[in-house]
Each structure stands twice: as structure tokens, then as C-alpha cells.
Amino acid sequence: MNNNTTNNNNNNNIHLHCYHHHHADAELRYKHELNEQISQKRLSTSMAQQLDKDMCNRHFVVFDTFWGRPGHGAPGADKRKLKLNRLLYGSPECTPLLQGTSYSNDIHI
Known part of the structure; x- marks a missing residue:
């Protein structure tokens, strides 16, 4: 056992x-x-x-x-260019691009 x-x-x-x-x-x-x-x-x-x-x-x-x-990306304001045009050409009426546009009313001399 x-x-x-x-x-x-x-x-x-x-x-x-x-x-x-x-x-x-x-x-x-x-x-x-x-x-x-x-x-x-x-x-x-x-x-x-x-x-x-x-x-x-x-x-x-x-x-x-x-x-x-x-x-x-936002388009730049055209007023900057208008100031340049005013300096170059004297008055907005002298710039051929602005004659008859609404931008010519925005410029204050």
C-alpha cells in the first residue's frame, strides 16, 4: 500500500x-x-x-x-487707387477710367 x-x-x-x-x-x-x-x-x-x-x-x-x-483674399478697395489717380492726374474728372462711374462720386478733393 x-x-x-x-x-x-x-x-x-x-x-x-x-x-x-x-x-x-x-x-x-x-x-x-x-x-x-x-x-x-x-x-x-x-x-x-x-x-x-x-x-x-x-x-x-x-x-x-x-x-x-x-x-x-478680399478684394482691395479701389479708393486706394483713386487716391493714386488723384495724385497722378489731379482730379477725378481727368482720369479717363473714372469718368461716368460711381467711383467719381466717392472722391472728395
Whole structure:
């Protein structure tokens, strides 16, 4: 009987050893899979951030071509040119471009 209990204990020890070994392998595989998921998530996040930066830069480059003028793209007031015409030609009536336009009424000498 003593021999039978010794064999029983040895079998239990072997089964416990196999269980712990299998459990340790499963835990290592699980940690490895988690590390892989973390790496993939970091890579996809950095790629998304880079794509976002590139799209922003392209957006600003495109809009600089549209709105690169002074006044942020708004047409400049023609009154500035009227002041130049008045300096060059003396009075609004002397400027051929302004005769008969509504701009000639805006100039006060």
C-alpha cells in the first residue's frame, strides 16, 4: 500500500508539473500577443497622426494659393487707387477710367 500511495503522489506531481508548464506557456503566449497588439496600435496611431499632419499641410498650401493676397483674399478697395489717380492726374474728372462711374462720386478733393 505504501508503494501505491507513492506512485499516486508521483503521478499527481507529474500532472501538476505539466499543468504549471502548460499554464506558463499559455501566459507567455498571451503576453506576446498583447505586446504585438500594443505595437500594432502604436504604429497605426503614429501613421494616422502623420497622415493628419500631411493633410493639414496640403490644406494650408492649397489655401495659401487662394488666399495669399493681402486682406486674406478680399478684394482691395479701389479708393486706394483713386487716391493714386488723384495724385497722378489731379482730379477725378481727368482720369479717363473714372469718368461716368460711381467711383467719381466717392472722391472728395
